[in-house]
Amino acid sequence: MFGGRFLGRRVLVTGHTGFKGTWLAEWLxxxxxxxxxxSAKEPVSEPALFDVQFPSSFPRLGVADVRGDICDREQIVQLLKKWQPDLVxxxxxxxxxxxxxxxPFETFATNVMGTASLLDALRNTGRSCAVVVVSSDKCYENHNTAHPCREGDPLGGHDPYSSSKAxxxxxxxxxxxxxxxERAGSASPREPRLLLASARSGNVIGGGDWALDRIIPDCVRSLAHGEPVTVRNPxxxxPxxxxxxxxxxxLTLGARLLERLDARNIDACPPGHSRIPTASPLESGFNFGPDSASNHTVRELVEEFLKSWPEANATVEADNVGLWKEFSGNNEPLEATHLRLAIDKARHLLDWRPVWNFSTAVRHTGEWYHRYIAVMTATKGTAELDKFTRMQxxxxxxxxxxxxxxxANPDGIR
Incomplete structure (x- = not known):
């Protein structure tokens, strides 16, 4: 799996208690x-996927579960000194x-100065490290057209979140x-080196997201209470x-950056891995989105999700379950109507491409939430959900x- 690059490597995941962070920590x-x-001390949502996957203590499988403020540079410096990660x-x-x-202020502080705090702390570690900063497709200047955003397109954003990501x-x-x-002739292969890339992804769905104002969590909450789903911007x-x-x-990008670091030092290079040239386009931004066929409207997503919910398909219209209605009130603040990502760069440079199509992604998402409700209703505890997540x-x-x-090599999954 990923050439075995992560086995025994120390990996720092900031935001590990969030939706994507928990899935990433579990996979690693x-x-x-x-x-x-x-991560921050405050829970990201109620309930939280992290508490489902790691109900007792995170270090049962990992190394450390540290809480603090990503904008506190000195705390980040001490964190890096103590754990000396190979990859962030x-x-x-x-x-x-x-x-x-x-x-808005808190959004800019966390997303902008939090990133600067981490990178400035890394600048003074004196140790080689690979870094992947996770951004968003919202970082691009959006003109509400069908044009897919590419890595070289202008950055921008008219709302605080999009602007903060840009x-x-x-x-x-x-x-x-x-x-x-790394400038030509300025560093020996054994000098500390920091390889920095950014990753921009589209709108993600999947089991365990309970954030407010997201369509799938809204669907699940409505279905659980036997109510029609209220949809904004159908x-x-x-993407x-x-x-x-x-x-x-x-992970593909992180593994490739680790490969470059390993190749700079022949003593650290695992058997079977050869040295590679110094110059690399890997230290740049990458889009990770679905194929164009998976660009769907919010309405299409909701209707596809309802198909994956057994009770919704078995219930008559009068029961409200399995129905949706458009939100008729003031829908401010406005969000972009069209958003697409071009993924040619990741395909060509990383040999990465999407695996699950739209229907498969929605089906797996629905199955996770349905299992969650069944397990919680039966008060079986979260161990079964932990196993189900790893199974997915x-x-x-x-x-x-x-x-x-x-x-891909499923034999590399424990």
Whole structure:
């Protein structure tokens, strides 16, 4: 799996208690990585996927579960000194567009200065490390057209969240070129080296997301209470993808960066891995989105999700379950109507591509939530859900192997 690059490696995941962060931590642990998690003290949602996957204590499988403020540079410096990670996935962020209107200052502080805090702390570690900063498709200047956003397109954003993500990308670019770039003849192969890339993904769905103002959690809450689903912006188009899709992209990018670090030092290079040239386009931004066929409207997503819910299909209209209605009130703040991502760069440079189509992604999402409600109703505890999450990771890897993706080998999942 990913060439065995994560086995025994120390990996820092900021935002590890979030929706994507929890799935990423679980996948890394399944591959034998030593995971250090760093997140804010406050829960990201109620309930929270992290509490389902790690109900007792995170270090049962990982190394450390550290809580603090990503903007506290000195705390990050001490964290890096203590754990000395080989790879960092930076996911800590305020990740909701609508919340950014309610808390614009906090959104900019976390997303922009939090990124600067981490990168500045890394700048002074004196140790080689690979870094993947997770951004968003919202970082691009959006003109509400069908044009898919490419990595070289202008950055921008008219709402606080989108603007903060564009700013974070500029911070990444500034630190990469000012402090992390390896200039010809300026460094020996054994000098500490920081390899920095960013990852921009589309709208993710998957089991365990309970955030407010997200359509799938809204669907689940309505279905659980026997109410029709209220839908905002039913005609808005988004690049929907299962959470494992972008995570597979982040891991592919991280593995390739680790490969470069290993190749710089022949003593650290694992058997069977050869040295590679110094110059690399890997230290840049990458889009990880679905195929164009998976760009669907919010209405299409809701209707597909309702198909995956057994009770919705077995209930008559009068019961309300399985129905949806358009929100008729004031829908401010406005969000972009069209959003698409071009993924040619990841296909060509990383040999990465999506595995699950739209229907498969929605089906797996519905199955997870249905299992969650069944388990919680029966008060069986969360161990069964933990196993079910790992099973979905394993199924995803098996499907990737069937499609002959280079990184995929389900035997590498514990």
């Amino acid at each position: 642990l399944c591959m034998g990585a030593d995971v250090i998690g760093f 996935f930076h996911l800590a962020a305020q990740s909701l567009v609508r919340s950014s209107y309610r808390q 700013c974070a990308e500029l911070v990444v670019d500034a630190y990469r070129h000012s402090f992390f770039a 005609h808005a188009t988004r 929907w993808q299962h959470v494992l899709e972008p995570l597979g992209g982040y 990771i394993r199924d995803y890897c098996k499907d990737a192997a069937r499609q002959r993706l280079l990184w």
